[in-house]
Amino acid sequence: MIIVNGQQHSQIDVTDRGLSYGDGLFETLKVQNGRPKLWQMHIERLCNGCNRLQIPLPDLAALRRDVDTVINNSGANLVLKLLVTRGRGQRGYAYSGTETPTVIVMSAPEYRVDARDYQQGVRAIICQTRLSHNAKLAGIKHLNRLEQVLARAEWRDPLIREGIMLDDAGFVIEGTMSNILIEKQGVLYTPQLSRAGVCGVMRRKVIETLHAEHLPVCVKDITAAELLAADSVAICNALLGVMPLSQIDNTVFPVSPLLTGLVAKRLQDADA
Template sequence: MMAGEGVPFDDRGLAYGDGLFETVLVRDGVATLWEAHMARLARGCERLGIAMPSRSALDALPARAGKGLGVLKLTLTRGSGGRGYRLPESPAPRLRWRVTPFAPSPERWWQGVRVRHCRLALGIQPYLAGLKHLNRLENVMARAEWQDPDIAEGLLCDSEGRLVEATSMNLFWRREGRLETPGLTRCGVAGTLRDSLCRRFGIQEVDAAPSVLEGAEAVWLGNAVQGLWPVQRLDDAQGQVVMRWRLGRLHRELQAEAHALLGYPCHAGDAGEQDEDDKA
């Protein structure tokens, strides 16, 4: 399902990436982490100076998804107008939405994923850090670095060498008994699942180089649509293995909490999994 006509040629979101978006998991017409999505959209609107659509209009959208599992995508642009980069004097924001059926990847939940480091580095721009704005060319080009279907994601650093995120997911790890995630004060997207887990578990936001993962007991990628993927192999940008992890209890504990927030199943554990996580 889709709402609205085609985007005009002079729409500022199309021309300049002047806008925001949200991707929301919807189950039988009920949105997961809806208040967190609305809070992030509101922060973005305030930062960019775009009028927030009415909550009544937004709150009515998840029910339009109908039965089953789907993803509701909201795109909000500043609308049309202005000369060049100059803002229009009386902007009329343009909201578009679409619902698409969705099926997660359970094999990635249970078997874990292989990821790689990306060559591309994210630019540092604190003013936009944390927002889910429409300027995503860096992520597009990073994702273009590999075509191997066995590689699920790529890890991104900023231009000063600090870990930030994956191309479309947030990054978490457990080191010396502490749960940590990259700080996002310079760039990156503050995911709604990330924020929920950070509040619930006191996950520490840290500035760290990629080498921090070599001392991690467990590593995960996650977002509010796909859930939490445990990482079982990390490659460098040339495809050489950097680290391997055996999946075990530590991976499943955080995954269970994340999946409870999203309504996804939890893993009861396999006979082949270790009680303690060891790096292999």
């Protein structure tokens, strides 16, 4: 089911700036038992992105009504995507500031993962496509995802489940669809994202949950060498939760209780 600006249909104006320039934002949510998980975190990131791009905030009450309508008509367990664009505009990059945002809510089938993947881990590669630095866009989930599209095209092997992306300086930033967590000597590390990357809601949930329990979490620049020298590595996003990596390129990693069992249990207890 798709709702556009409060109406059930699947069409947008061809002059929409989201189509022309990627001028907008999106959120991908997991819906479980009829409930959109981590809703407040998703909305906070969406609002932050709108403020950063100077897109008027959507009516959040109306947005939630549309979300509930889609869930009620599509099923209790599914993937939900929210998109907010600047709306229709004239030709050219400049915007007037009077545009009316386009708000889209759409559903997709439940994202299913084999439970054995959480026990055994999955494989990843380090991508050749680099993420460029742009502090004004870093952190938000804007619609310009061409770097991820190019990176995802680097492999066809179905056994490879993720590609890890570095920035122009060679630091580890994120996966094509996930954030990175590494463990070294009992401490959890995750890349800092002030120059590139998306601040994922599951990454935030992991950090906040462990901080609340006074467990060490360090956000820092991480080199590819440090990544490959980690005791264990995991990826995380709103659909996967926390999933261990068993191999990156030719480097094999054990599955860590810290990054799987302990983190997963804490997130479950925290109603992640």
